Amino acid sequence: MDDIATTIIMKFKKTTIRINHQASSTGGSHQASTSRGTTTLPPLPLLYYPPLIPVDESDPPENRPTHSPTIRPPRRRTSTGTPPPGKLITFPPPYPWAGDRSCIVHTLTHLYSQNIFIISGDARCKKCEQAYKIEYNLEEKYREVFNFIAENIENMNDRAPRIWMSPALLNCGHYNERNSLKPVISEKKKSINWLFLFLGQMLGCCTLDQLRYYCKHSNIHRTGAKDRLVFYTYMDLCNQLQPNGPLGGN
Numbered sequence: 440m441d442d443i444a445t446t447i448i449m450k451f452k453k454t455t456i457r458i459n460h461q462a463s464s465t466g467g468s469h470q471a472s473t474s475r476g477t478t479t480l481p482p483l484p485l486l487y488y489p490p491l492i493p494v495d496e497s498d499p500p501e502n503r504p505t506h507s508p509t510i511r512p513p514r515r516r517t518s519t520g521t522p523p524p525g526k527l528i529t530f531p532p533p534y535p536w537a538g539d540r541s542c543i544v545h546t547l548t549h550l551y552s553q554n555i556f557i558i559s560g561d562a563r564c565k566k567c568e569q570a571y572k573i574e575y576n577l578e579e580k581y582r583e584v585f586n587f588i589a590e591n592i593e594n595m596n597d598r599a600p601r602i603w604m605s606p607a608l609l610n611c612g613h614y615n616e617r618n619s620l621k622p623v624i625s626e627k628k629k630s631i632n633w634l635f636l637f638l639g640q641m642l643g644c645c646t647l648d649q650l651r652y653y654c655k656h657s658n659i660h661r662t663g664a665k666d667r668l669v670f671y672t673y674m675d676l677c678n679q680l681q682p683n684g685p686l687g688g689n
Contacts (some may be wrong), residue, residue, distance in 0.1 A: 507592035533630040541656040544634045547680050550577065560635030561623040567674070571620060573639070580638035581680060585638075588677065589685070599669035604643045628652045637676045642669050 529539040536545055537553055545553075559574045591600060609620040622641050626632050628649060636642045642650075650668040654661035659671050677684070 443537060465679070467512065468531075493658075530629065533625075534632060534634070536634050537632075541629045542631075542633060542653045544676065547577075547581065558635055558638055560632045560639070562609070563618040563623050564613065564616055565619045565621050566616045567611060567614050568654050569611055569613040570623075571611075573620075573635075575635065575638045577638065584638065584640060584673075585677065585681075585684075595670060597670055598664075598666040599643065599673065603640060603669055603673065604666055606639070606641045606643050608641075633672075633676060634680075637673065642672050645672075 486548050493590065525538070532539050535553070536550055536558060538545060545555075550556075556577050557574050558577050558580075559572060561607060562571045564571075572636060587589070594600075608618045610617050611619045622632075622636060622639065622644055629647060631645075631653075633642075633653065636645065645653075647665050647668070650665065650672060651661040653659075653672050653675075654668055657672075657675050659675060661668065663671075
């Protein structure tokens with residue numbers, strides 16, 4: 440997988456911490472520097488996805504492949520039942536990128552049409568309890584997750600790999616604690632910031648009960664082991680973001 444440079448901006452009071460995350464299939468290295476003041480992000484271009492397989496530009500569009508033959512869609516296990524009629528509950532979206540129902544996120548097309556390019560969430564140091572606000576570049580982080588899935592799905596066997604089950608956490612800049620910034624996950628399940636956890640590849644930090652909640656509201660079989668539920672959650676969120684993509688329609 441090509442190296443992807445991702446910039447995450449964490450703000451606490453008046454200190455801006457910029458972390459360069461060099462992504463790889465086995466994790467990454469983190470380098471931090473601090474500066475006073477705030478940082479203004481440049482406007483991001485609309486997301487462009489390069490083809491997953493070579494395309495001959497001389498071929499007419501109808502003859503070009505639309506799906507990568509190297510990606511096997513996961514065996515999505517649906518629940519045995521569907522929600523009873525009249526039981527659909529809506530509520531004000533907890534985040535601009537979330538829908539008005541549990542475990543729903545908007546598509547990439549919708550997010551970019553609304554000029555939503557940054558996804559944020561809260562984290563806290565496990566050692567010193569320092570609180571941080573983390574901001575992810577939607578385009579770069581989604582591409583990172585998607586490329587990881589594309590390269591490794593054949594070996595996953597419908598189970599989350601170790602890097603998803605035990606995510607590499609960011610470092611705390613307060614006392615230079617390594618691998619210590621754990622995402623703050625809402626106790627109210629309908630307010631869990633699923634897209635933030637997906638982009639940070641931190642869904643493995645969820646409890647089994649929280650993952651079962653997601654699967655229940657996404658009509659996914661939810662009685663498997665945790666590594667299966669983590670895998671299904673990643674796949675479903677990928678489908679929600681890009682319904683017509685190589686992993687969509689499952």
